[in-house]
Amino acid sequence: MNDSRLVRRQSGVALWRQIADRIRAAIADGSYDETGMVPPETVLAGDFGVNRHTVRAALSALTQEGMLRPVQGVGTLILRRERLSLPISRRTRFTQGVGEQARELSGRLLDHAEEPAGAAVALALGLAPQTPVLRVESLRAGDGRGLSRSTAWFPLPRFRGLADAFEKSGSVTAALRAFGVEDYVRVKTEISAVHAEPADLVDLGLAPGAIVLVTQAVNADAGGGLIQYAVSRFPADRVQFTVEA
């Protein structure tokens, strides 16, 4: 195809991690669907131009992630797991969009507090800086895998006590309805991507070096009032977004 080297040395990223990333990508795009297995270690070593030990380190990392299962004398089996597709529509509802794709969904309240709005939060919600807001930290999982880690801010005093309502129902939509918000729509969503931070590794069960998709969303009620600013972090190897017309 081309003459550029497949993996680079002295780049600050160990060869075994670069190779693990490329094998993960190859699995995701279906390159190994025919056999359901990763090619033999010696073949991979030849393909990437590295020693077999290095390939084994990469496969070991992927096995640790639960993506592969090596079987002596047979090969390395791929434990297939599809990437969830989260729709970003005018009415974005997490549970609704994912319901059909994952068997078991859960939402858990991690933390909440009333505090003065920082610069970014105040700007997003159209408030004066230092105006009191409610901060809610939550975690979502599906089929036993972490799917998102969110921090949301709501204006006060309107939504005082919303965290309790969320904890009971496990749903933002239900909690908002308890506060008289029958409907809400997306005003703006920003999407970017960064490397996972240590907190992501713990909360979402990721491996170091993993990629996290970050959304910053502003939601408004039916009257156009800004009711929520949320920063959410999604594991990029488990989640993708779809924007439909």
Add this chain to the structure above:
Amino acid sequence: MNDSRLVRRQSGVALWRQIADRIRAAIADGSYDETGMVPPETVLAGDFGVNRHTVRAALSALTQEGMLRPVQGVGTLILRRERLSLPISRRTRFTQGVGEQARELSGRLLDHAEEPAGAAVALALGLAPQTPVLRVESLRAGDGRGLSRSTAWFPLPRFRGLADAFEKSGSVTAALRAFGVEDYVRVKTEISAVHAEPADLVDLGLAPGAIVLVTQAVNADAGGGLIQYAVSRFPADRVQFTVEA
């Protein structure tokens, strides 16, 4: 907002690279806008809990990228801080959305060929597999930095010769207009993120381990006919997406 998160050792990603990524992100989100400089090396070393040499390795990488300029006795000046914001609207036009944010924009045709549609392309464009399509590879840059690497497929024979029109104008919109498409809209866009591949490193000028945002977009003409399927790759540290209502 809090910085209790440290940096992970023995993760296959060198500390200096993790730190470089975090400093790049901090520059992008405006954390250092007040001074226009990165904090002193000794302070960064303390914050990250590493040796000053390690911080220097990170700063050296960012200097190499053209993002910083160290001045002995003064500090380390920040040269570039903006992350381009690409709007994803019903009518997505690359040039239009970015025009105000970058001084100098360029589009370059890398390659094009007529070929039978693969499974993914046929599915996206609603064609039978193996139907001939036109594949166009292109590269976009702004202010001397690579912004996107796209592969687009168009149905044949309707768009035979479109690559030439694109090469002359540097604009997909203009090229399509030459083929009688006065208007087109986004039908669907999928957004995901992966680690940069060797081709990305070369075409976009990225460092190994960098993150690439990937969009898969389907566009239709005014009559609803599917005219384009495009897979585009954007450097995540230079680009973010905004989805507005």
Add this chain to the structure above:
DNA sequence: TAGCATTTGTGCGTATGTATG
């Protein structure tokens, strides 16, 4: 002009991690 604090630049010895054969 001289002195001082701050900040980046450089050297060296050592321990650990990564990759090969």
Add this chain to the structure above:
DNA sequence: ACATACATACGCACAAATGCT
């Protein structure tokens, strides 16, 4: 499992440039 080579990270020390008093 072992031996080898190189990259990474640390700790300490000192030099050089800048800005201020």
